Amino acid sequence: MEQLILDLKQQIIEVLNLEDVKPEDIDENASLFGEGLGLDSIDALELIVLMEKNYGIKLRDPSQGKQIFTSVKTMAEYVAANRTK
Amino acid sequence: MGVFIQSSAQISIQEPLCNNYVTKPVLHDEPYVRAIECDYKAFIDPISARRMGKILKRAIAVSVTALKASNVTMPDAVITGTGLGCIENTEKFLSAMTMEGEEFLQPAFFINSTHNTISSQVAIYLKCHGYNNTYSHRGISFESALMDAFMQFETGSAASALVGGDDEMTPGYFALLDKLNYWKKSAGGPGAMAGETAVAFVLSNEVSPVELSGVEILFKPTADEMNRRLTAMCERRGISIGDIDAIFVGRSGDVDGDRIYDAFCGKFFPDREQFTWKKLFGESFTSPAMGMYVADELLRSDRKPLLKHVLVYNHFQNKDHSLILLSKC
Numbered sequence: 001m002e003q004l005i006l007d008l009k010q011q012i013i014e015v016l017n018l019e020d021v022k023p024e025d026i027d028e029n030a031s032l033f034g035e036g037l038g039l040d041s042i043d044a045l046e047l048i049v050l051m052e053k054n055y056g057i058k059l060r061d062p063s064q065g066k067q068i069f070t071s072v073k074t075m076a077e078y079v080a081a082n083r084t085k
Numbered sequence: 086m087g088v089f090i091q092s093s094a095q096i097s098i099q100e101p102l103c104n105n106y107v108t109k110p111v112l113h114d115e116p117y118v119r120a121i122e123c124d125y126k127a128f129i130d131p132i133s134a135r136r137m138g139k140i141l142k143r144a145i146a147v148s149v150t151a152l153k154a155s156n157v158t159m160p161d162a163v164i165t166g167t168g169l170g171c172i173e174n175t176e177k178f179l180s181a182m183t184m185e186g187e188e189f190l191q192p193a194f195f196i197n198s199t200h201n202t203i204s205s206q207v208a209i210y211l212k213c214h215g216y217n218n219t220y221s222h223r224g225i226s227f228e229s230a231l232m233d234a235f236m237q238f239e240t241g242s243a244a245s246a247l248v249g250g251d252d253e254m255t256p257g258y259f260a261l262l263d264k265l266n267y268w269k270k271s272a273g274g275p276g277a278m279a280g281e282t283a284v285a286f287v288l289s290n291e292v293s294p295v296e297l298s299g300v301e302i303l304f305k306p307t308a309d310e311m312n313r314r315l316t317a318m319c320e321r322r323g324i325s326i327g328d329i330d331a332i333f334v335g336r337s338g339d340v341d342g343d344r345i346y347d348a349f350c351g352k353f354f355p356d357r358e359q360f361t362w363k364k365l366f367g368e369s370f371t372s373p374a375m376g377m378y379v380a381d382e383l384l385r386s387d388r389k390p391l392l393k394h395v396l397v398y399n400h401f402q403n404k405d406h407s408l409i410l411l412s413k414c
Contacts, residue, residue: 015191017135038132045192053189 005076011054012037012072015046028072036071044069051075056084088238089293089414090381091245092154094147096120096283097366097375102150104382110365113278116268117259118367120281129210136193138174140167140253141206143283148207148247155287161243162216163208164234166226167251168370169258170200170219176257203251216243224401225302226250227284227374231409232300234288245289250374252282269338277337280367284374286381292414295384298322298394299410306406308352315353318410322394326353329410330392333380335373335399337363345403354396358389373399377409384413 009023016039030036033044047069051057057079059065068078098113099106101123111121125134125142128149134142144165152158169175174197181190196202204219216237220229227250237243259279262268269276288297299318303311319326332354334346350359362379363372376397383389397409 017193019131019135021131042136042192042196049189049191053185 001076001080004080005072008072008076008079011050012047015050016043026072028076030071032069032071032075047075051079054085055079055082057082086238086241086290087292088235088288088297089291090295090297090411091157091287091289091291091293092151093284093286093378093381094150094154095285095375095378096123096143096147096281098280099365102146106365107382107386113367115278116263116270116276117254117256117279119254120283133210136197137206138171138197138253140171140173140251140283141197141203143253143281144203144207144249144251144285145210147283147285148211148249151285151287152211152247155289156291157245157247157287157289159211159213160215160245160247160287162218162234162237162246163204163211163213163249164216164230164237164246165204165207165219165249165251166228166230166371166374167200167203167219167221168223168226169252170221171197171202171253172258173253173255174198176255203249207247207249211247213247216246223405224370224399225373225405225407226252227371227377228300228302228399228407228409231297231377232302235297235300238288238290245287247285247287249285250282250371251284252369252371254279254281254369273340275339275341277339277342277363277368280363280369280372280375282366282369282371282375284371284378286374286377294414295381296412296414297409298412299408301408303406303408305404311349311406312353315408318408322410322412324394329354329357329394329396331358331360331389331395333360333362333376333395333397335363335376335397336361337368337372339368342400342403345400346398349398370401373397373407373409377411380409380411384411 098118174194178194200221201219234246234248366375400406
């Protein structure tokens with residue numbers, strides 16, 4: 001799980017072009033949206049693309065997103081349970 | 086009511102956000118050079134910048150710099166000309182479509198692949214809710230934006246405007262144009278040196294040292310049509326063609342394109358002083374913005390005190406021609 005969390009942090013930094021942010025700067029339990037990393041709805045779309053492209057996960061129920069993208073840790077848990085690649 | 090240039094700023098293949106090109110020009114031997122970037126963190130926080138390509142960062146940096154140098158805090162209009170818009174992000178988006186079989190497309194690249202992103206992003210950054218437009222008409226994109234601004238002033242719709250000319254040159258697009266012999270391969274041969282342009286002008290109806298006296302855009306003009314439009318533009322300013330003291334011509338070193346400038350200057354201004362800018366700033370769709378920048382700077386300086394009226398003349402593939410008349414006040 002630790003490696004998956006690190007991978008996700010690196011991928012988030014890359015796809016969201018978070019210049020000057022390092023993986024260790026991201027608290028895996030902190031909120032991704034709002035106060036934490038301060039991401040917005042367009043970033044949510046980028047994360048959905050990331051999940052599908054890198055892990056073969058298609059989010060069919062939009063209401064799931066809020067829970068899945070709560071933090072890097074919740075993302076990692078969902079990826080670990082649902083990944084197809 | 087006149088239209089006056091209050092201030093300007095540039096990012097190009099010369100040192101950015103300054104006029105060091107006058108005394109310490111950066112000389113380039115290669116036909117393809119990217120712009121010299123400034124420190125964008127001084128203008129845009131990293132979170133806001135994360136979705137911006139180079140062209141947007143440059144447009145915002147020159148806009149903010151020009152506004153700070155003027156007494157205009159919030160322009161009535163933001164108008165931009167760009168030949169290709171955010172081509173770097175467009176290429177990323179199209180490449181992803183090809184590589185990923187039209188799946189996994191990243192929304193930020195798509196958002197920034199539209200041309201009108203530039204003016205809108207500048208306006209969002211400035212929190213400017215006024216008139217907003219981006220013109221994308223290949224070699225006359227900047228002049229179209231400038232003409233729009235000019236008409237906004239003439240109709241009283243705006244008392245101030247931020248007008249920009251922005252284009253980036255990606256390796257991919259350079260390579261495509263290179264196949265068409267667009268870029269110089271040998272000295273004395275066809276082709277020009279590529280450049281990247283990001284220029285912003287703050288215009289207002291408050292008197293300043295340099296007035297934007299006229300803008301004309303012509304499509305495949307005959308010599309008679311050019312004469313008629315040039316004469317009419319001068320008459321609107323209350324002068325004649327003979328009162329124009331110097332010409333800034335868009336000579337790029339491309340032997341074919343330069344013949345057009347030779348013919349124009351030979352017919353209308355055989356004995357007038359000529360200046361060029363593309364040898365320092367390169368060629369791009371919006372390079373006439375660079376020409377106006379250089380002309381404005383020279384009029385403000387004391388290097389040529391006798392200059393009163395100057396004309397910036399450019400053509401794009403001998404189809405689209407533009408005339409920009411500047412006057413010292």
